[in-house]
Amino acid sequence: AQSVAQPEDQVNVAEGNPLTVKCTYSVSGNPYLFWYVQYPNRGLQFLLKYITGDNLVKGSYGFEAEFNKSQTSFHLKKPSALVSDSALYFCAVRAPTQRGSTLGRLYFGRGTQLTVWP
Amino acid sequence: DAGVTQSPTHLIKTRGQHVTLRCSPISGHKSVSWYQQVLGQGPQFIFQYYEKEERGRGNFPDRFSARQFPNYSSELNVNALLLGDSALYLCASSPTGLPATGELFFGEGSRLTVL
Numbered sequence: 001a002q003s004v005a006q007p008e009d010q011v012n013v014a015e016g017n018p019l020t021v022k023c024t025y026s027v028s029g030n031p032y033l034f035w036y037v038q039y040p041n042r043g044l045q046f047l048l049k050y051i052t053g054d055n056l057v058k059g060s061y062g063f064e065a066e067f068n069k070s071q072t073s074f075h076l077k078k079p080s081a082l083v084s085d086s087a088l089y090f091c092a093v094r095a096p097t098q099r100g101s102t103l104g105r106l107y108f109g110r111g112t113q114l115t116v117w118p
Numbered sequence: 119d120a121g122v123t124q125s126p127t128h129l130i131k132t133r134g135q136h137v138t139l140r141c142s143p144i145s146g147h148k149s150v151s152w153y154q155q156v157l158g159q160g161p162q163f164i165f166q167y168y169e170k171e172e173r174g175r176g177n178f179p180d181r182f183s184a185r186q187f188p189n190y191s192s193e194l195n196v197n198a199l200l201l202g203d204s205a206l207y208l209c210a211s212s213p214t215g216l217p218a219t220g221e222l223f224f225g226e227g228s229r230l231t232v233l
Binding site for chain 1: 159176
């Protein structure tokens, strides 16, 4: 079965400091991994994804994520946090073995609330 | 270009009532998925429709049903509402022939409160 764990409910960081939001996954086979961000009372916005290739993936708004197969992790990072980065972040996984058109099914973590203070 | 649009944005129902939520995918997208997001949790998969056929169903009771129309818009129906159905319902679309590597595009959701 596929699953995602985000071990931290909340991450607090000062503006200008680097940030990390952690994610570990469990999936059969090679995973397809995604990060989404959700602002208050809004839907989810796609940030980045890992499919194959370079373990360091760059995405929107200066975010990047590092895929580590041995640790089954896909941590989200940003070198310098902004107050506007404060939001709820979700890690998600999709198993490559999904057949047919059941390609929409993502398994999400519980989310990590990121707060960046001035 | 318009993104995924959902209606209504907010609604309040009482236990036992029925609700219909609507979703219009991004133009050209033929797959629509529905997710339930309970406060404090990540989104949970309910349904996926592709070319007007159900292609996947999550672990939800039969009170939940959905359909996709010829124009690829979709409706999610929930009967006999329970307090626990209170949640943000998210619709997501994806393009035709999207491989498993593609991302989903989400709407802003319909927030349902059941009293």
